[in-house]
Amino acid sequence: MQDDNLDRLLAAKSIAIFCGPGGVGKTSVAAASAAVAASRLGGKVLVVTVDPARRLADALGLSALGNLERPVPGDRLKAAGLDVRDGLWAAMLDTKQSWDDLVLRYARDEETAYRILENRLYHNITARFVQSHDYIAMERLHEIHAEGGYDLIVVDTPPSRNALDFLEAPERMADFFGSRLLRWLTMPYRVGGRRGARMVNLASRPFYQVADRLLGSQFLEDIAEFFLNFQTMYDGFVERARSVEALLHDRRTTFVVVSTLEAAPLREAEFFIAELVARKLHLGAVVLNKTLPDYLLDDAGDAAARALVADPGPAASAAAAAEADLDAATAGRVLATIGESFLNFELAAKREAELRGELGRLSAPILRVPAFEEDIHDLPGLARLGECLFGGQRDN
Amino acid sequence: MALLAAQEGRKVLLVSADGRGDISAFFERRPVGFRPEMVFPALWAMAMDTEASLQEYLRLNLRIPLPGRVGPVAKVFDFVATAAPGVKEILTIGKICWEVRESLEGRAQWDLVVVDAAATGHVVAQLGAPGAIDELVAVGPIKAQTGWMGDLLSDPAVTALNVVTTPEEMPVHETIELVARVRETLPVPLGAVVVNRVLPELFTHADEAAFQMLRQPTAVAALEGVVGPGAGDVLTAADLAVTLRRTRAAHLSRLRQSVELPSLYLPELFIRAQGMRVTRMVADALGEELGL
Numbered sequence: 001m002q003d004d005n006l007d008r009l010l011a012a013k014s015i016a017i018f019c020g021p022g023g024v025g026k027t028s029v030a031a032a033s034a035a036v037a038a039s040r041l042g043g044k045v046l047v048v049t050v051d052p053a054r055r056l057a058d059a060l061g062l063s064a065l066g067n068l069e070r071p072v073p074g075d076r077l078k079a080a081g082l083d084v085r086d087g088l089w090a091a092m093l094d095t096k097q098s099w100d101d102l103v104l105r106y107a108r109d110e111e112t113a114y115r116i117l118e119n120r121l122y123h124n125i126t127a128r129f130v131q132s133h134d135y136i137a138m139e140r141l142h143e144i145h146a147e148g149g150y151d152l153i154v155v156d157t158p159p160s161r162n163a164l165d166f167l168e169a170p171e172r173m174a175d176f177f178g179s180r181l182l183r184w185l186t187m188p189y190r191v192g193g194r195r196g197a198r199m200v201n202l203a204s205r206p207f208y209q210v211a212d213r214l215l216g217s218q219f220l221e222d223i224a225e226f227f228l229n230f231q232t233m234y235d236g237f238v239e240r241a242r243s244v245e246a247l248l249h250d251r252r253t254t255f256v257v258v259s260t261l262e263a264a265p266l267r268e269a270e271f272f273i274a275e276l277v278a279r280k281l282h283l284g285a286v287v288l289n290k291t292l293p294d295y296l297l298d299d300a301g302d303a304a305a306r307a308l309v310a311d312p313g314p315a316a317s318a319a320a321a322a323e324a325d326l327d328a329a330t331a332g333r334v335l336a337t338i339g340e341s342f343l344n345f346e347l348a349a350k351r352e353a354e355l356r357g358e359l360g361r362l363s364a365p366i367l368r369v370p371a372f373e374e375d376i377h378d379l380p381g382l383a384r385l386g387e388c389l390f391g392g393q394r395d396n
Numbered sequence: 397m398a399l400l401a402a403q404e405g406r407k408v409l410l411v412s413a414d415g416r417g418d419i420s421a422f423f424e425r426r427p428v429g430f431r432p433e434m435v436f437p438a439l440w441a442m443a444m445d446t447e448a449s450l451q452e453y454l455r456l457n458l459r460i461p462l463p464g465r466v467g468p469v470a471k472v473f474d475f476v477a478t479a480a481p482g483v484k485e486i487l488t489i490g491k492i493c494w495e496v497r498e499s500l501e502g503r504a505q506w507d508l509v510v511v512d513a514a515a516t517g518h519v520v521a522q523l524g525a526p527g528a529i530d531e532l533v534a535v536g537p538i539k540a541q542t543g544w545m546g547d548l549l550s551d552p553a554v555t556a557l558n559v560v561t562t563p564e565e566m567p568v569h570e571t572i573e574l575v576a577r578v579r580e581t582l583p584v585p586l587g588a589v590v591v592n593r594v595l596p597e598l599f600t601h602a603d604e605a606a607f608q609m610l611r612q613p614t615a616v617a618a619l620e621g622v623v624g625p626g627a628g629d630v631l632t633a634a635d636l637a638v639t640l641r642r643t644r645a646a647h648l649s650r651l652r653q654s655v656e657l658p659s660l661y662l663p664e665l666f667i668r669a670q671g672m673r674v675t676r677m678v679a680d681a682l683g684e685e686l687g688l
Contacts, residue, residue, distance in 0.1 A: 295629045295632065305626065315618075318619065321618065325609060326609045339630060341633065350668075373643060
């Protein structure tokens with residue numbers, strides 16, 4: 001019971017990666033954990049988020065785009081009841097800019113860098129290549145961590161079809177740029193210098209034949225040029241990808257899986273948990289967001305609701321007698337309706353309890369956040385959410 | 397939607413565009429693959445597999461003898477697909493368009509192809525793949541393929557992009573953004589917005605006032621005297637339901653004001669069941685919304 005919160009976990013770790021299926025409130029949970037960690041545990045805390053809802057971004061002072069880390073204004077934190085000593089910072093992930101920075105850092109000279117940045121495939125790859133989001137998120141994390149500016153970095157991972165993409169991203173990047181196929185593909189262009197011969201004597205090779213007929217040689221040339229230039233960054237790049245991977249496995253790094261108690265997201269979360277364990281990554285906690293309150297499972301409520309649905313008359317008369325302005329007929333209608341509504345929500349709560357039971361045998365603590373009636377979009381809301389995740393006044 | 401159409405007597409192909417074979421679980425069937433399988437009378441389901449789609453494409457269109465069969469092709473494909481963005485998307489959208497064209501020209505049987513498309517973040521790239529490829533690839537057979545796909549996708553008599561959402565802040569926000577992006581960047585016609593999991597309105601305005609009176613301590617005490625100590629919980633739960641409904645109503649009205657599309661509303665289902673039972677209930681609700 002003592003471990004049933006994020007206190008110890010976030011006090012012991014320097015990187016907390018929040019992941020899980022989309023649409024479960026991952027960003028709010030990550031931001032709330034960062035805010036409350038900053039106030040409860042102290043230390044300089046940074047939350048890196050991917051695509052926060054506008055109002056949440058505003059609340060964190062992230063109205064401007066860009067990779068810049070910005071402090072969340074202290075007076076706003078104070079107004080929300082968060083006593084932050086060493087600062088809460090927030091940053092958004094700008095994929096395009098992160099890629100550009102990476103290219104500028106690792107290209108062997110400025111000319112190569114600009115040739116890459118201007119290649120039309122480059123734009124496509126960085127903007128549309130889905131996994132590039134995932135890679136760049138981990139890459140940014142590495143960079144911020146290496147600078148040593150924060151005691152705790154909380155990362156809200158990008159929403160992705162496959163929640164595992166970002167775990168595999170560094171490895172895949174390294175494999176990709178080191179692949180023999182890539183060398184093969186760019187070979188005809190390496191023969192006669194940087195932008196050398198077209199594919200003359202390679203036309204007989206089946207691969208080029210298929211590729212050429214499918215895509216046309218201009219396109220292949222574009223690909224080749226891009227990768228030829230990109231390959232000059234290979235060593236720096238792969239080394240970087242390896243250290244990003246090492247960072248994910250570092251004992252100071254932990255993963256928090258966020259889900260709701262709905263069948264589909266929970267199934268995804270379970271799969272994700274299994275993969276974390278299989279990869280020997282640290283599963284710090286599972287956060288179940290937007291859960292229904294426990295009183296819905298009480299027998300007394302159930303009995304009262306059933307009585308009201310069966311015959312609201314007696315209760316309505318009693319209530320009308322107690323409240324002068326209350327009309328018994330209206331009261332009866334309302335009582336039957338709310339009895340019905342209770343039974344509906346009770347059913348939903350039972351469904352949740354059943355799903356929670358299936359999660360039962362995890363080594364990590366399972367934390368619950370209640371369904372707040374309003375959306376979380378300001379610092380007081382984050383503080384409220386965060387309090388549910390930390391020790392102390394829990395059980396609301 | 398697929399079930400509803402099949403029940404209305406149409407031959408339907410249901411495609412899971414992101415390759416989830418368990419789409420058949422909605423019909424209590426085992427997972428499906430690239431080959432359509434009948435999961436309900438007049439309803440077939442398939443899961444997209446871009447590699448299988450490429451092989452089919454090569455076989456049907458280019459008549460290229462596949463060297464060494466699956467092995468090398470898979471490797472090369474994997475590489476090109478990673479290197480050249482849009483390849484996976486074009487193979488997905490291409491297969492779907494192909495099934496539609498074959499049906500229009502009488503060589504395939506589908507009256508309706510229902511696609512469970514990629515998530516919001518990816519669907520624009522998927523539907524925009526023909527256009528994107530068109531820009532990147534100057535010549536070649538792929539280029540020749542993108543034209544007719546674009547024609548089908550932009551024909552309002554053939555295609556409609558329907559956006560499904562829930563009445564919550566982020567989904568509504570994403571829906572508004574998606575609709576705007578589609579209008580701005582894609583030639584694909586928009587159909588309707590389907591709002592799933594709408595909570596029922598508990599009270600009329602007059603009843604709301606009575607509800608507030610019932611929550612007064614004296615009334616609660618009187619209620620407890622009749623139905624037992626759980627009366628308070630029943631009232632609290634009703635308040636939760638009312639507040640949730642109200643918060644969601646605000647998102648719904650923002651949605652209505654922003655997208656200017658026909659909306660269909662499906663209720664939150666308070667049932668234990670999953671699978672076919674749920675599919676039926678949603679299909680019925682959809683049929684009611686569509687006036688069928």
